[in-house]
Amino acid sequence: GGIHRGARRSQQRLTLAGYLVIYKEEAAELLGWFNQLTIPYAGPEEVGPRPVLITWKTSFDKLDADTRFWLLVFAHYAADPIPEFLLDSAPEAPDEVKTRHRAALKAIAQAETYSLLTRYDDPPRFKLHRLVQHIIRLSAPEAERASAWTMGVRVMAESRPGDPSDVRTWARWNPLQSHADVLAASPTAVIQSEHLNWLLNCLALLLFTKSLNSRAEQRFRDALKLNEFRHGSNHQEVATSLGNLATFLQATNRLSEAEPLMWRALRIDEANFGAGHHKVAIDLNNLAVLLQDTNRLAEAEPLMRRVVKIFEISFGKDHPNVATSLNNLAQLLKTTNRLTEAELLMRGALKIDD
Numbered sequence: 445g446g447i448h449r450g451a452r453r454s455q456q457r458l459t460l461a462g463y464l465v466i467y468k469e470e471a472a473e474l475l476g477w478f479n480q481l482t483i484p485y486a487g488p489e490e491v492g493p494r495p496v497l498i499t500w501k502t503s504f505d506k507l508d509a510d511t512r513f514w515l516l517v518f519a520h521y522a523a524d525p526i527p528e529f530l531l532d533s534a535p536e537a538p539d540e541v542k543t544r545h546r547a548a549l550k551a552i553a554q555a556e557t558y559s560l561l562t563r564y565d566d567p568p569r570f571k572l573h574r575l576v577q578h579i580i581r582l583s584a585p586e587a588e589r590a591s592a593w594t595m596g597v598r599v600m601a602e603s604r605p606g607d608p609s610d611v612r613t614w615a616r617w618n619p620l621q622s623h624a625d626v627l628a629a630s631p632t633a634v635i636q637s638e639h640l641n642w643l644l645n646c647l648a649l650l651l652f653t654k655s656l657n658s659r660a661e662q663r664f665r666d667a668l669k670l671n672e673f674r675h676g677s678n679h680q681e682v683a684t685s686l687g688n689l690a691t692f693l694q695a696t697n698r699l700s701e702a703e704p705l706m707w708r709a710l711r712i713d714e715a716n717f718g719a720g721h722h723k724v725a726i727d728l729n730n731l732a733v734l735l736q737d738t739n740r741l742a743e744a745e746p747l748m749r750r751v752v753k754i755f756e757i758s759f760g761k762d763h764p765n766v767a768t769s770l771n772n773l774a775q776l777l778k779t780t781n782r783l784t785e786a787e788l789l790m791r792g793a794l795k796i797d798d
Contacts, residue, residue, distance in 0.1 A: 500576060503558035514551035515560065516592040517599070518572055519580040520630055522622040528552075528568035529616065530603045541602055548599070569619070594637045597627055601639040608650035617650055624650075628663065641667055641681070645688065657696055664689040680723075683712040687730065694730075699738055706731045722765075725754035729769065732776075741780055748773040767796035 504512065518526060531549050533542040552570055555561045563570045572580075581589060605620060606613030624647050628640075648663035668685040675681050686709040693702035710727040717723050728747045735744035752773060755765045774789035 500560070500579060503560055504580075506558060507554060507560075510547055511551040511554045513588075513592060513595075514548050515555055515572070515576075516580050516584050516588060517548075517596045518561075518570075519577040520589075520593045520596045520627060521572075521577075522626040523572070523574040523577060524622045525564060525569040525571045525619070526623060527616075527619040528570065530599055530620070532603070534604070537602070544599075593627070593630055594639075597637055597639045597643050600624065600627070601642050605646075608646045609653045611653070617646075621647075621650060628666065641670055644670065648688070648692070652692060652695075657692075661689075661692060661696075664692050678712050678715060680713065680716050683709040683716070683723075683727075686712070687727065691730065694734055694737075699734055703731075703734055703738075706734060720754055720757060722754060722758040725751045725758070725765075725769075728754070729772065732772070736776060736779075741776060745773075745776055745780075748776060762796050764796065767793040770796075 504515075507515070528549075531545040531552075533545045552561065552563070556563050556570070560576055561570050561572045584592070600620060600623070603616075603620075605616040608614075608617050624643055628643055628647055644663050644667040648660050648667065651657075651660035651663060664685070668682070668689055671679065671681040671685045686705045690702040690705040690709065693699070693705070706727065710724065710731060713721065713724050713727050729751045732744040732747040732751065735741075735747070748769065751769045752766065755763060755769050759765055770789045770793040774786040774793065777783075777786035777789065
C-alpha cells in the first residue's frame with residue numbers, strides 16, 4: 445500500500461507554517477522540560493539536539509491515545525527494524541488478538557504520517573528512531589511503561605514464532621531476536637507478566653541452539669530466578685526451570701554443576717506429584733543418564749528401574765516410553781557385562797516398537 449500511505453501523509457502532516465506556530469508556543473515550555481531531563485544519545489556526553497525534541501513533541505501531541513500507547517510498546521523493543529508479521533493475525537486467533545493487531549497497525553500508520561517511525565516494504569517492517577524510543581520511555585509514567593512492556597512481550601508470544609530449537613523457525617526468530625533480548629533485559633520487566641517465562645525460555649533455547657552458550661545460560665538462570673521469585677522455591681515451574689538449566693549444563697559438559705539441580709528438581713516434583721508420576725520418571729531418567737555419564741553405574745541402575753516401573757504403571761506396558769526406558773536400562777546392563785538380562789530387555793523393547 446505505498447500509494448495509500450502517501451495519501452494519508454498529505455492529509456495529516458502539518459504544514460511548515462503550522463509547525464512554526466506551535467514551535468514558538470511550545471519551545472519555552474519544552475526547553476524547561478528538556479533541561480530537567482537530559483536524554484543520553486549516541487554517547488554519554490552527547491544529547492539530542494533541542495529542535496529535534498521540539499519537533500518530536502509537536503508531532504507526539506497530535507497522536508491519539510491508542511497510537512501513543514503502541515509507540516510506547518515498541519519503544520521497549522530494540523532500535524532495529526520490527527517485523528510487521530508480529531501483527532499478522534492467524535485466522536483462528538481470538539477476536540481480542542485480531543482487534544489488538546488492527547489497532548497496532550493503525551497506530552503504526554498514524555505514527556508514520558508524523559515521521560515518528562520509518563516503514564520498509566520488503567519485507568514489511570518498521571523502525572522507531574533510537575532517540576524517539578528514549579524520549580517516549582522516559583516521559584511516560586511508570587505504570588504506563590509497565591503495561592506497555594507487558595503488551596510488548598504479549599504481542600511477541602501471540603505471534604507464535606515456533607520452537608526456537610528448530611532451525612526452520614529461525615526465519616521468524618532471527619528478526620525478533622534483538623527485540624526479545626531487549627525486552628528480557630528491560631528494567632521495566634514486570635514479574636507479573638504471564639509471558640515473561642515463555643520469553644526467557646525461548647531466548648535461552650534460541651541462543652543455546654546457536655551455541656551462544658554464555659548468553660543462553662544467563663537466560664536459563666533468569667527464568668529460574670523469575671519462577672523462584674514468583675512461586676516460591678518448591679513449585680513445579682521451578683522444577684521445570686531447574687531441569688532446563690541442568691540439561692544445558694549437562695550438554696555443555698558441566699556435569700558436577702548439573703547434578704545438584706537435577707536432584708532438587710526431582711525432590712520438588714516428587715513432593716508436588718507423588719513418587720509414581722510420569723514427570724518424576726523423566727527427572728529420574730535425566731539423573732540416571734548423568735550418573736551413567738560420570739561412571740556411577742551402581743547409582744544409576746535403581747533409578748532406571750524406577751523409570752521403567754513408573755512408565756509401565758502410568759502408560760501401560762506397550763507404550764513407547766516403556767520401550768525407551770527398557771533400552772536405556774539394557775545399555776547400562778550391557779556396560780556392566782550382564783548380557784543375558786540386557787538381551788531380554790532389548791527384545792522386550794523391540795516387541796513394543798514393532
